[in-house]
Amino acid sequence: MTHITTHVLDAATGDPAADVSIVLAHASGGAVTAEAAGAIVAHGSTNEDGRLALGPDALEPGDYTLTFLTGEYFAARETPTFHPYVTVTFTVDSSGRHLHVPLLLSPFAYSTYRGS
Numbered sequence: 743m744t745h746i747t748t749h750v751l752d753a754a755t756g757d758p759a760a761d762v763s764i765v766l767a768h769a770s771g772g773a774v775t776a777e778a779a780g781a782i783v784a785h786g787s788t789n790e791d792g793r794l795a796l797g798p799d800a801l802e803p804g805d806y807t808l809t810f811l812t813g814e815y816f817a818a819r820e821t822p823t824f825h826p827y828v829t830v831t832f833t834v835d836s837s838g839r840h841l842h843v844p845l846l847l848s849p850f851a852y853s854t855y856r857g858s
Contacts, residue, residue, distance in 0.1 A: 745799060745840045748808060749857070750792045753848040754821075758792025762815045762847075766796045769805035769831050803836045808843055816849055823849040830854050 746766060750759035765785045783806070784797040796808070813826035830843055842857035 746796045746801065746806075746808070747840070747842045748788070748794050748796065749842070749844045750788050750810065751844070751846050752792075753846050753851075758788070758790065759815060759845075759847055760788055760790045760792060761818070762788045762792070763811040764788065764794055764796065765807075765809045765811075767807050767809070769807045800838075801834045803834050805831060805833050807831050810845055810847070812847060812852070815847075821849050825850075825852060828852050828854075832856070 748764060750762050751757070752759040763785065764787065766783045768781045768783065783801070786794050786796060788794045808830045810828045810830075811826075812828050813823055816823035828845065828847070830845070832841065832843060834841065843854060844857045846853045
């Protein structure tokens with residue numbers, strides 16, 4: 743069963759980024775089916791530790807996106823930002839392996855990687 747988790751850290755403050763809204767969706771183009779392209783699978787917000795588990799316990803193989811609504815996060819903190827949102831596109835394979843997609847965030851930059 744493929745399970746998606748994320749962890750958002752605010753690099754500007756060194757703190758977990760709480761209350762970041764995140765949307766998990768099928769990606770356009772390489773989606774499970776053409777009808778599912780862009781369809782929202784799940785959504786939620788990070789907890790006080792900047793963490794969130796998303797989606798059903800089992801995702802079908804295919805391409806997906808996680809969209810982090812970073813503009814809303816920084817606006818709530820009255821901090822100007824360059825990125826109104828960050829979208830990370832990734833592939834779920836048939837291994838059923840857990841996927842962790844961390845985001846290191848600042849007002850003018852971000853980085854991500856496949857975590858464990």
